[in-house]
Amino acid sequence: MPYDQTKHESSLQATLAQIVGLLDKQELVSSVSLKQSPQKQDLVQTIVAKQQLVELQKRLDQLHPADLAFVLEGLPLDRRERVWGLVRADRRGAVLLELSDAVRDHLLGEMKENEIIGAAEHLDSDEIAYLLPSLPKDTVMRLLSALDREDRTQVQTALTFPPGTVGSLMGFDMVTVREEVDVEVVLRYLRKLGGLPDRADQLFIVDRAGTLKGVLPTKALLIHSPDVPVAEVMNREPIVFHTDDPAREAVLAFERYDLISAPVVNLHQQLVGIITIDAVMDFINEAAQREQLKKVGLKEEEDIFAPLWKSAKNRWAWLATNLVTAFIASRIIGVFEGTIEKLVAVAALMPIVASIAGNTGNQTVALVIRGLALDQINPSKMHRLLFKEIGISFMNGAVWGSIVGLFAFVFYAQLPLALVMAGAVMLNLLIASLVGVFIPLTLHKLGRDPVLGSSVMLTAVTDSMGFFIFLGLATVLLLQ
Amino acid sequence: MPYDQTKHESSLQATLAQIVGLLDKQELVSSVSLKQSPQKQDLVQTIVAKQQLVELQKRLDQLHPADLAFVLEGLPLDRRERVWGLVRADRRGAVLLELSDAVRDHLLGEMKENEIIGAAEHLDSDEIAYLLPSLPKDTVMRLLSALDREDRTQVQTALTFPPGTVGSLMGFDMVTVREEVDVEVVLRYLRKLGGLPDRADQLFIVDRAGTLKGVLPTKALLIHSPDVPVAEVMNREPIVFHTDDPAREAVLAFERYDLISAPVVNLHQQLVGIITIDAVMDFINEAAQREQLKKVGLKEEEDIFAPLWKSAKNRWAWLATNLVTAFIASRIIGVFEGTIEKLVAVAALMPIVASIAGNTGNQTVALVIRGLALDQINPSKMHRLLFKEIGISFMNGAVWGSIVGLFAFVFYAQLPLALVMAGAVMLNLLIASLVGVFIPLTLHKLGRDPVLGSSVMLTAVTDSMGFFIFLGLATVLLLQ
Numbered sequence: 001m002p003y004d005q006t007k008h009e010s011s012l013q014a015t016l017a018q019i020v021g022l023l024d025k026q027e028l029v030s031s032v033s034l035k036q037s038p039q040k041q042d043l044v045q046t047i048v049a050k051q052q053l054v055e056l057q058k059r060l061d062q063l064h065p066a067d068l069a070f071v072l073e074g075l076p077l078d079r080r081e082r083v084w085g086l087v088r089a090d091r092r093g094a095v096l097l098e099l100s101d102a103v104r105d106h107l108l109g110e111m112k113e114n115e116i117i118g119a120a121e122h123l124d125s126d127e128i129a130y131l132l133p134s135l136p137k138d139t140v141m142r143l144l145s146a147l148d149r150e151d152r153t154q155v156q157t158a159l160t161f162p163p164g165t166v167g168s169l170m171g172f173d174m175v176t177v178r179e180e181v182d183v184e185v186v187l188r189y190l191r192k193l194g195g196l197p198d199r200a201d202q203l204f205i206v207d208r209a210g211t212l213k214g215v216l217p218t219k220a221l222l223i224h225s226p227d228v229p230v231a232e233v234m235n236r237e238p239i240v241f242h243t244d245d246p247a248r249e250a251v252l253a254f255e256r257y258d259l260i261s262a263p264v265v266n267l268h269q270q271l272v273g274i275i276t277i278d279a280v281m282d283f284i285n286e287a288a289q290r291e292q293l294k295k296v297g298l299k300e301e302e303d304i305f306a307p308l309w310k311s312a313k314n315r316w317a318w319l320a321t322n323l324v325t326a327f328i329a330s331r332i333i334g335v336f337e338g339t340i341e342k343l344v345a346v347a348a349l350m351p352i353v354a355s356i357a358g359n360t361g362n363q364t365v366a367l368v369i370r371g372l373a374l375d376q377i378n379p380s381k382m383h384r385l386l387f388k389e390i391g392i393s394f395m396n397g398a399v400w401g402s403i404v405g406l407f408a409f410v411f412y413a414q415l416p417l418a419l420v421m422a423g424a425v426m427l428n429l430l431i432a433s434l435v436g437v438f439i440p441l442t443l444h445k446l447g448r449d450p451v452l453g454s455s456v457m458l459t460a461v462t463d464s465m466g467f468f469i470f471l472g473l474a475t476v477l478l479l480q
Numbered sequence: 481m482p483y484d485q486t487k488h489e490s491s492l493q494a495t496l497a498q499i500v501g502l503l504d505k506q507e508l509v510s511s512v513s514l515k516q517s518p519q520k521q522d523l524v525q526t527i528v529a530k531q532q533l534v535e536l537q538k539r540l541d542q543l544h545p546a547d548l549a550f551v552l553e554g555l556p557l558d559r560r561e562r563v564w565g566l567v568r569a570d571r572r573g574a575v576l577l578e579l580s581d582a583v584r585d586h587l588l589g590e591m592k593e594n595e596i597i598g599a600a601e602h603l604d605s606d607e608i609a610y611l612l613p614s615l616p617k618d619t620v621m622r623l624l625s626a627l628d629r630e631d632r633t634q635v636q637t638a639l640t641f642p643p644g645t646v647g648s649l650m651g652f653d654m655v656t657v658r659e660e661v662d663v664e665v666v667l668r669y670l671r672k673l674g675g676l677p678d679r680a681d682q683l684f685i686v687d688r689a690g691t692l693k694g695v696l697p698t699k700a701l702l703i704h705s706p707d708v709p710v711a712e713v714m715n716r717e718p719i720v721f722h723t724d725d726p727a728r729e730a731v732l733a734f735e736r737y738d739l740i741s742a743p744v745v746n747l748h749q750q751l752v753g754i755i756t757i758d759a760v761m762d763f764i765n766e767a768a769q770r771e772q773l774k775k776v777g778l779k780e781e782e783d784i785f786a787p788l789w790k791s792a793k794n795r796w797a798w799l800a801t802n803l804v805t806a807f808i809a810s811r812i813i814g815v816f817e818g819t820i821e822k823l824v825a826v827a828a829l830m831p832i833v834a835s836i837a838g839n840t841g842n843q844t845v846a847l848v849i850r851g852l853a854l855d856q857i858n859p860s861k862m863h864r865l866l867f868k869e870i871g872i873s874f875m876n877g878a879v880w881g882s883i884v885g886l887f888a889f890v891f892y893a894q895l896p897l898a899l900v901m902a903g904a905v906m907l908n909l910l911i912a913s914l915v916g917v918f919i920p921l922t923l924h925k926l927g928r929d930p931v932l933g934s935s936v937m938l939t940a941v942t943d944s945m946g947f948f949i950f951l952g953l954a955t956v957l958l959l960q
Contacts, residue, residue, distance in 0.1 A: 066736040074861070098736075187702060196699045199740065201681065219676045222667060222701055255765065256546040256578075258758040260679065260740060277757055278738040285735065288768060289850065296839075296846045308868065312875045315843050319880060322839045326832040327887060333828035334891065340820065340827045347820045347827040348813035351943070352806040354831075359776075359802045363795050366776045370769065381554070388788065395792045400799060407807060411814065463831070 012067055015059065016074050022056050023079050057086050065091060069098035072107070076305045081110055092119035097127055101134075102303035108134055117143050125151045126171040126273075129158035157272070166250050167243035169283055170264045170273035173197040176204045179213055179234060184226035186216070199276040201260040205234050210270040212263055214238060240265055241275060247283050254280045291451045318456070325460035329354075332464050336471035339479060345412045346474050349421055352404055354466030357428035360396060361458045364389050364436030369450050372440065386437050393433035397426030416478055424470035428462060431469075435461045492547055495539065496554050502536050503559050537566050545571060549578035552587070556785045561590055572599035577607055582783035585614055593619050597626055605631045606651040606753075609638035637752070646730050647723035649763055650744045650753035653677040656684045659693055659714060664706035666696070679756040681740040685714050690750040692743055694718060720745055721755060727763050734760045771931045798936070805940035809834075812944050816951035819959060825892045826954050829901055832884055834946030837908035840876060841938045844869050844916030849930050852920065866917050873913035877906030896958055904950035908942060911949075915941045 060068060060083070068087065072080055072095070084107055087095060096104055096119060108116065116135065120128050120143055128147075132140055132155070144152055154172045161167025174197060177186050186203070190196065202215040214236040224233050239257060241250055241264050253259065254277060264273040296318065302311050333340075333350070340347050368385070371377040377385065405422030409415065439457050440450035540548060540563070548567065552560055552575070564587055567575060576584055576599060588596065596615065600608050600623055608627075612620055612635070624632055634652045641647025654677060657666050666683070670676060682695040694716040704713050719737060721730055721744050733739065734757060744753040776798065782791050813820075813830070820827050848865070851857040857865065885902030889895065919937050920930035 064737060070736075074858075076864075190702045191705060194703055196703060198738065200699070201740075218698060218702060219680070222670045222698060223674055223676060225671060255761060256550075257544060258678065258761075260681075260757070277740070281735060281761070284764070292846055292850060296843045298843055298846065302847060305864070308871045308875065311868065312872045315840065315872070315876070316879075318843070319836065319839060319876065323832070323836060323880065323883065326835040329835075330828045330832050330887075331891075333831070334825075337824045337828065341824045344817045344821045345814075348810045348817065351813070351831065351834075351947075352803070352810050355806045355809075355943075356799065356803060359799060360795065363776045363778055363798070366772055366778065367782060370772060378554075384556075384785070388791065391788045392792045392795070395788060396795070396799065399796075400803065403803065407810075411811075463835075467831075 012070060015063070015067075016071050018059070019056060019071065019083060020075070020079065022052050023082060053086070056083075060086055061088060061091075065094035066098045068095045069103075073100060073103050073303075077106070080107070080305070084110070089115070089118050090122050093121070093123040093127070093131075096131060097123070100303070102306060105134055106303060106306070113139050113142060117146055121146070124171060124173055125154035126158050126173075129155045132159065161243055164247050165243065166241045166245040166247055166264055166275055167273070169247055169250065169279040170243070170275045171197075171279065172273050173200075174204055174263075174271075174274040175200060176206045176271065177216065177230060178207070179205045179231045180229075182227055182229045183221055183224050183233070186221060186230060187226060190221075197274075199261055199278060200274075202235075202238075204263050204271055204274075205230065206271050212240065212265050212269055212271045215263060238263065242267070243272060247280075250275055251280055251284055294449070294451055295455060321456060325456070325463065328460070329463040329467055332467045333471065336467075336475060339471055339475045342479055343417075343474060345408075345414070345417060346471060349408055349417075350467055350470050352407075353421070353424045353428055353470045354463045356400060356404070356425060357432040357462040357466055358459050360393065360429055361432030361436040361462050362455055364433050365440055365450075365454045365458055368437055368440045369454065372444050372450060377441075382441075386434075389433040389437050390430065393429045394426075397429040400429070401425040417474070420473045420477055421470070424466070424473055427469050428466045431465050432458070432462050492550060495543070495547075496551050498539070499536060499551065499563060500555070500559065502532050503562060533566070536563075540566055541568060541571075545574035546578045548575045549580075549583075553580060553583050553783075557586070560587070560785070564590070569595070569598050570602050573601070573603040573607070573611075576611060577603070580783070581614075582786060586783060586786070588614055593622060597623050601626070604651060604653055605634035606638050606653075609635045612639065641723055644727050645723065646721045646725040646727055646744055646755055647753070649727055649730065649759040650723070650755045651677075651759065652753050653680075654684055654743075654751075654754040655680060656686045656751065657696065657710060658687070659685045659711045660709075662707055662709045663701055663704050663713070666701060666710060667706060670701075677754075679741055679758060680754075682715075682718075684743050684751055684754075685710065686751050692720065692745050692749055692751045695743060718743065722747070723752060727760075730755055731760055731764055774929070774931055775935060801936055805936070805943065808940070809943040809947055812947045813951065816947075816955060819951055819955045822959055823897075823954060825888075825894070825897060826951060829888055829897075830947055830950050832887075833901070833904045833908055833950045834943045836880060836884070836905060837912040837942040837946055838939045840873065840909055841912030841916040841942050842935055844913050845920055845930075845934045845938055848917055848920045849934065852924050852930060857921075862921075866914075869913040869917050870910065873909045874906075877909040880909070881905040897954070900953045900957055901950070904946070904953055907949050908946045911945050912938070912942050 063071065068091070072083060075083060080103075084092075092115075096107070099107065111119070116139055120131065123131070125147075128143070128151075132143075135143070144155065147155065158168070158170070158172075175190070175193070177189065196218070200218065202217045204215055205213045207213055214234040215238040216230055216234045220233045239253055239259065239262050241253075241262055243264055243266055250262070253262070259277065261274055261276045263271055264275050266272050298314055298318070302314060336346075368377065371385070401422040404425050405418040408421040409418035412418075435458055439461075440454045443450040443453060543551065548571070552563060555563060560583070564572075572595075576587070579587065591599075596619055600611065603611070605627075608623070608631075612623075615623070624635065627635065638648070638650070638652075641650075655670070655673070657669065676698070680698065682697045684695055685693045687693055694714040695718040696710055696714045700713040719733055719739065719742050721733075721742055723744055723746055730742070733742070739757065741754055741756045743751055744755055746752050778794055778798070782794055816826075848857065851865070881902040884905050885898040888901040889898035892898070915938055919941075920934045923930040923933060
């Protein structure tokens with residue numbers, strides 16, 4: 001019976017509930033037996049508890065590591081640790097890889113050094129390299145010395161590439177063949193190996209010096225007759241990455257050309273690793289998640305069961321920044337307190353000027369960031385983009401300035417006030433579009449991530465300038 | 481010589497520049513010849529222009545359809561149309577699939593009916609189904625009748641599944657075999673076919689009735705000896721999707737289990753299609769892009785070269801909504817104009833109360849939306865989440881309320897005002913955390929996308945409540 005994904009999702013939730021139930025019963029049993037403790041009943045309950053544990057462990061053993069990670073993330077700290085204790089040692093490494101950073105750090109913190117080393121022994125070298133930054137230094141040392149020489153070299157190679165490069169995403173699990181042989185020889189070799197790496201949709205052709213000569217899609221092995229030479233069916237112009245290429249470039253290429261895997265070479269064109277679609281997808285996901293959190297100033301993902309103060313601190317950097325910009329805006333209003341005292345209507349109207357410009361500005365920022373991410377914005381299109389945004393802000397200024405002015409006139413019946421309001425909205429929209437184009441572009445040119453600060457900076461400008469322009473115009477034009 | 485991705489990116493930019501240059505020269509030539517038009521020189525220049533056209537066409541023919549799409553998106557409307565005219569008819573379909581919606585609609589609008597039908601003829605049926613919604617009704621009719629019966633049935637099948645289901649993402653290009661045969665027979669069959677569908681990492685095993693019995697990884701064909709029966713090496717419990725499963729579920733499964741392809745079945749467990757990693761990645765990308773734009777209220781992606789008013793209109797729905805909430809906030813301030821006249825300091829301080837709560841609230845919203853997207857939030861964790869956010873808002877309220885109060889005291893030297901300010905910040909942070917949890921959860925329960933409206937609604941609440949709480953407290957406590 002094929003495996004049904006829909007049923008599977010709800011069955012995972014059921015497993016989670018079942019585990020919590022089993023753990024609850026166990027807690028009940030042990031607390032009961034502590035209180036009453038007549039020898040015989042105690043024994044019976046111990047047996048029941050043991051049976052339940054065995055049942056639970058069997059259930060856990062059947063779960064895919066990714067599903068086990070999902071279950072662990074859904075458990076409160078104490079239960080999470082107890083369930084983790086029941087996960088088989090040879091599966092712990094695979095589960096650790098699938099956990100979110102916050103939960104992984106929690107469980108690694110609870111593990112003894114030899115448990116960590118035991119878990120890592122069942123992993124590939126690129127996977128070990130992925131875990132190393134989360135481990136204490138001593139453990140890293142002992143773990144490295146526990147590996148055989150080839151694995152250790154690979155782990156060290158993987159660690160030399162900074163995050164965000166192709167080198168940091170590549171794996172070492174690949175099959176290489178020579179171009180002199182024919183398909184039959186390759187097939188015999190593969191049968192002898194008895195397995196192929198996951199996601200291996202191609203074998204790599206290298207010469208004696210390890211230089212990459214091309215790739216051989218596994219598909220070609222299936223559709224060509226065994227006596228055809230590899231040299232005839234190999235692809236001599238595959239898409240190749242260098243270890244120090246930015247990972248973002250690999251993402252673009254995998255998306256654009258629908259790749260499953262690609263060879264990675266060093267500066268001498270020697271094959272050093274393989275980059276596969278699952279590493280690329282993980283990178284995309286992590287980048288997207290980081291972005292979403294960074295946009296609202298969260299430093300890292302939060303474990304829903306982590307202590308309060310840890311989560312509170314995670315949110316502070318952004319609050320502090322924002323408070324500074326709010327204080328500045330507040331002082332700008334403070335300068336015009338005389339105007340507000342004489343014409344109190346401006347106090348009620350001023351947030352509208354700031355808010356509408358903040359919104360259009362953030363639309364511009366979103367479009368520019370998107371254009372940068374998709375490589376659509378380059379110097380030749382800069383002036384085009386800028387003219388367009390200025391044009392739109394003029395149109396929006398005319399339309400929305402009039403509406404806002406009308407609103408002011410309806411409520412305060414003062415034509416000059418309404419005109420000042422409309423003018424201030426138009427001016428601030430213009431500023432918003434200019435700043436909305438320049439802030440992300442400048443951050444990008446400085447080599448910083450425009451997602452990180454653009455929106456805060458833009459809102460700081462549109463707020464302060466909104467208050468300044470509107471209150472300034474009101475002071476000069478309305479108070480004579 | 482393998483293909484170098486880094487060089488490739490810059491070479492694409494160079495191609496773009498070269499095309500623009502060629503087109504410019506041509507425009508120059510034709511304008512010169514129009515003005516001077518001495519017969520002989522005219523002829524020479526026509527020849528030069530023709531040679532350049534041939535050169536340009538050769539360059540275009542060598543580009544991957546995805547790269548051609550990239551180039552077309554980077555060209556202003558008139559040049560884009562001229563280059564499109566040079567793209568070979570048999571490649572146009574593939575390029576159309578790769579274009580962004582805005583640019584595709586532009587080019588389809590410029591094409592004649594028979595050109596569109598000619599382009600579609602080179603596509604698979606699921607790809608044709610993807611293009612149909614962008615075409616005029618008459619063209620759809622003529623296109624469908626131009627297809628052979630099998631293709632037409634497949635296109636119609638694909639169209640019956642609403643967007644966002646697995647059915648709408650699936651393709652029909654797959655190889656099926658019977659479980660009674662052995663590996664040798666399958667290999668002979670594949671050699672006869674002379675090719676395998678892209679991303680086919682497995683063949684599907686069906687019985688006479690078309691019921692899916694399992695899958696046969698192509699890898700198994702390589703590592704097992706030819707005389708092994710398929711029944712012995714097939715996987716009888718593959719991950720399977722139903723046509724009406726939500727696409728989001730397929731995304732989660734492809735990410736969690738690192739799939740390359742999976743079979744799609746109907747309610748009778750009959751194989752009807754295949755879903756592949758590239759369709760899933762396209763879906764993820766489109767969803768992510770839609771989300772980013774929707775977050776700031778943009779209805780659709782904008783073509784940077786589209787007319788101004790089209791782009792301006794794209795941004796209006798959000799501006800209108802936002803203006804309504806700004807008007808409400810403005811009227812709340814209006815109610816307290818008496819207070820502001822007597823104590824003008826509150827006008828300068830009130831935006832701080834609104835702004836800091838808006839920021840913490842948006843952090844909560846981002847975490848809740850993320851939890852919903854990753855399936856981490858369920859009823860059992862709801863109270864946990866809520867308690868946590870309330871706890872954090874108390875901590876943040878104490879810390880940032882004090883800082884804000886201190887700021888008010890430094891600038892206005894009035895202790896009661898400072899205390900009111902601190903109290904208002906604490907209260908509004910509490911409201912922000914409650915609303916930040918409930919708004920996305922409620923939208924999610926109502927079956928709406930929480931990304932779309934959460935942030936606007938939250939800011940509306942934190943602004944209005946911020947002004948109301950602060951000005952209300954000031955009126956009651958400070959004006960006696």
